[in-house]
Amino acid sequence: MATLVQPEMRVDPLDVSRADLYRDDTWQAPFARLRGEAPVYRCEHSDYGPYWSVSTYKPIVEVESLPDLYSSEAGGITLADFLPESDVRMPMFIARDRPVHTGQRRTVAPAFTPSEMARMSEDIRRRTAEILDSLPWNTRFDWVDTVSIELTTQMLAILFDFPWEDRRKLTFWSDWAGDIELIKNEDLRKQRLAHMYECGAYFQQLWNSKVGKPQTPDLISMMIHSDAMSHMDHFEFIGNLILLIVGGNDTTRNTMSALAYGLDRFPDARAQLEGDPTLIANATQEIIRWQTPLAHMRRTATRDTELMGQTIREGDKLALWYISANRDESVFGPDADAIRVDRPNARRHLAFGHGIHRCVGARLAEMQIGILLEEMAKRRMRVNVLEEPTRVAACFVHGYRSLPVEISRY
Numbered sequence: 001m002a003t004l005v006q007p008e009m010r011v012d013p014l015d016v017s018r019a020d021l022y023r024d025d026t027w028q029a030p031f032a033r034l035r036g037e038a039p040v041y042r043c044e045h046s047d048y049g050p051y052w053s054v055s056t057y058k059p060i061v062e063v064e065s066l067p068d069l070y071s072s073e074a075g076g077i078t079l080a081d082f083l084p085e086s087d088v089r090m091p092m093f094i095a096r097d098r099p100v101h102t103g104q105r106r107t108v109a110p111a112f113t114p115s116e117m118a119r120m121s122e123d124i125r126r127r128t129a130e131i132l133d134s135l136p137w138n139t140r141f142d143w144v145d146t147v148s149i150e151l152t153t154q155m156l157a158i159l160f161d162f163p164w165e166d167r168r169k170l171t172f173w174s175d176w177a178g179d180i181e182l183i184k185n186e187d188l189r190k191q192r193l194a195h196m197y198e199c200g201a202y203f204q205q206l207w208n209s210k211v212g213k214p215q216t217p218d219l220i221s222m223m224i225h226s227d228a229m230s231h232m233d234h235f236e237f238i239g240n241l242i243l244l245i246v247g248g249n250d251t252t253r254n255t256m257s258a259l260a261y262g263l264d265r266f267p268d269a270r271a272q273l274e275g276d277p278t279l280i281a282n283a284t285q286e287i288i289r290w291q292t293p294l295a296h297m298r299r300t301a302t303r304d305t306e307l308m309g310q311t312i313r314e315g316d317k318l319a320l321w322y323i324s325a326n327r328d329e330s331v332f333g334p335d336a337d338a339i340r341v342d343r344p345n346a347r348r349h350l351a352f353g354h355g356i357h358r359c360v361g362a363r364l365a366e367m368q369i370g371i372l373l374e375e376m377a378k379r380r381m382r383v384n385v386l387e388e389p390t391r392v393a394a395c396f397v398h399g400y401r402s403l404p405v406e407i408s409r410y
């Protein structure tokens, strides 16, 4: 009689795409093994099919420096493949190669210049202060919903000049758009599609209300008045808007949750920061490094090549694990797993990626996190974590669903 292979026997202990590793916060050990034994490793069996794991700093930088060889467009930017028969076509410039990428990125980049950041900073600071002042002291509440989601949503509403009373729709759409685990379930996939259409219709209205009007500093108006974007079809326009919402949403939100959770886990680092607010800029980088809100981006090889001695074939997919590169001992030292607010090279982290696709919103995210830390310091506000957080079960967005806390004065 033939022996049946039990499904669990096929589980590769080095398959780091498994959602439970992130839900249970147990991803550190398999990545440490990958970095030590096989920094470029082929995983044959996973929910996403075969893929290469690139888990150390150097080869990730190499892959991102060769965008024609390692395409963002050929297979998209997450391990989950796009299914033409059940997904809406929503081209986004994060998943385009040159030359289309160059023109479209150039269109939105002016929204993130230092002068734009200076223009937005007052509004962001005022709104951050308002939220902090509304928090109950010494009383249990959920930091994720009350602070991280609310502040991030407000920041995005300002950026898009989005109707204020509807701003939580941005969070709702973004949560659906960014959840790659949904791809495994046909029903959820359909629901996701319906929400993306709804988002598209809403933004189309917003777009229509701004066409033919003088340019304003928000992103939609900037896109309307640009050459590269004004020729886009409906799906391309919606795709790029969703990119900007999703790009800014989960990432900033989860860094805000990480600053509460991470500083509580490393009380010495927190005491150092509380004693010396000049460390805030560096602490911002360190918290982004430590959290790495997007665990990976994917690339697809456009021809046969070699990476750190491994033969990569045309069409192979590679996961660039920023989450692991940011713990690379050879770059960040033996204490890479810890938060060190004065880490001299915190800024070298790869959480924003590298090369032509490096995060266009990085300055905005850094400013928002820096302002939050500054306003907390002004109020001598300390966040005490009351229970372990509930985490997102996914290998793409790396974050928190809820974090019960109470705040006290130090």
Ligand code: HEM
Binding pocket: 064, 093, 094, 095, 105, 159, 243, 244, 245, 247, 248, 249, 251, 252, 255, 288, 292, 293, 294, 297, 351, 352, 353, 354, 355, 356, 357, 358, 359, 360, 361, 362, 364, 365
């Ligand atoms: C690209 C991370 C905040 C918009 C990216 C990439 C990463 C990333 C890893 C891809 C890089 C690559 O493929 O090499 C983050 C993190 C953030 C953050 C960790 C917060 C801590 C934001 C914000 C916005 C934004 C606030 C805008 C509102 C984008 C866009 C791209 C991008 C539009 C595509 C850039 C391109 O393809 O040229 N981000 N992001 N991100 N991000 Fe962010």
